[in-house]
Amino acid sequence: MGRVVKDIGSGMSEEYNGENLSDAYAAAVHKLGNQQVEDIFEKHFKHCKPSNEYNQLARYPFLEYIHLI
Secondary structure, X not given: OHHHHHHHHHHOOOXXXXXXXXXXXXXXXXXXXXXXXXXXXXXXXXXXXOOHHHHHHHOOHHHHHHHHO
16 A cells, blocks of 8 residues: 555655555545545556455455445
């Protein structure tokens, strides 16, 4: 995630100083707006391939409902 945080920071003309993702995300949304931040995440994650571990976990139906909790 460090790379994503660095890219968020560079999108805001800020340097990465070890901030965690949630702090960088909140600052970026405040400064850049939702769409530009979404574009940064899309650049990094839209066409990524899930790991074998993720694919194994995704086979369990209970994971579909975790986001509702």
